[in-house]
Amino acid sequence: MAEAARTPAIAEAQETLVLVAGAGLLPELVARSLDRAGRPFKVLALRGFTERGLRGRAGATVDLLDIAGALAILREWGPACVVPAGAVGRPSPAAILNAAAALRNREALRRITGGGDDRLLRAALELLEENGHRVAGVHEVAPDLLASPGQMGTLAPDEAARATIATGRALLAALSPYDVGQAAVVASDRVLAVEGPEGTDRMLARARALGRKPFGYGRPHPATVLVKMSKEGQDMRVDLPAIGARTVKAAAAAGCIGIAVEAGRTLIIDRAATAEAADRAGLFLVGLSSGGEGA
CATH class of the missing domain: 3.40.140.80 (LpxI C-terminal catalytic domain)
Incomplete structure (x- = not known):
């Protein structure tokens, strides 16, 4: 997949970003970079993946498979862009706590679980874009990393x-x-x-x-x-x-x-x-x- 076209001046915009925090140190590093730059942002934590340090800053926490819930939160927050950071993989037991949400999102789940981790991430980005959200990479919002x-x-x-x-x-x-x-x-x-x-x-x-x-x-x-x-x-x-x-x-x-x-x-x-x-x-x-x- 070719790299998505960039929105001009995203690094200078002051609208709130949403950091979707997966596992590992990277989400915390991105958060620190945004803090240094004075960029307003909210953290959307992924249950079973986001590390403890960022869970305390999270504005909301969702299950990896609760697609409808995540989209509802993003609609409410209205971010300038969504920045995914950190690792995700096949859903862990801790990540699959909301069976009702999984049943509500059968079609979307087929798209994001029918392949490897890379396929999952690409499908998740496509879903966000289809719902009107601009998805930015870490390299765009935290170039100092x-x-x-x-x-x-x-x-x-x-x-x-x-x-x-x-x-x-x-x-x-x-x-x-x-x-x-x-x-x-x-x-x-x-x-x-x-x-x-x-x-x-x-x-x-x-x-x-x-x-x-x-x-x-x-x-x-x-x-x-x-x-x-x-x-x-x-x-x-x-x-x-x-x-x-x-x-x-x-x-x-x-x-x-x-x-x-x-x-x-x-x-x-x-x-x-x-x-x-x-x-x-x-x-x-x-x-x-x-x-x-x-x-």
């Missing part, structure tokens, strides 16, 4: 690492039309692993196994780098590339000497903690602009 161009830690890539990064960028650009994945582990001109549906962490686990001798012994390939870029036509509201301290740990275990991500289009989950983790692990962390590293 995105990777910046250039060096983000204390270490910088050397010449060999820069050559690896160039290989990784070319590889991901070539694969982009095929919707394969957002990341790859590359060593010089050798591709060790390409991300598939399993996600970045599991890809890094594969790279660790492939890049070393049996039983995990031996040295990793030199100049091994994790490269992560968005795909062509990617809907950034649904599938924004992201890394965090956990990614750094997994990359270090896979033998990487650094991480290169697309600046302005990659979410850094807690930038300070991620950069600190990279420094501790001895990895560089850089943001790549369209013209190359730091360009």
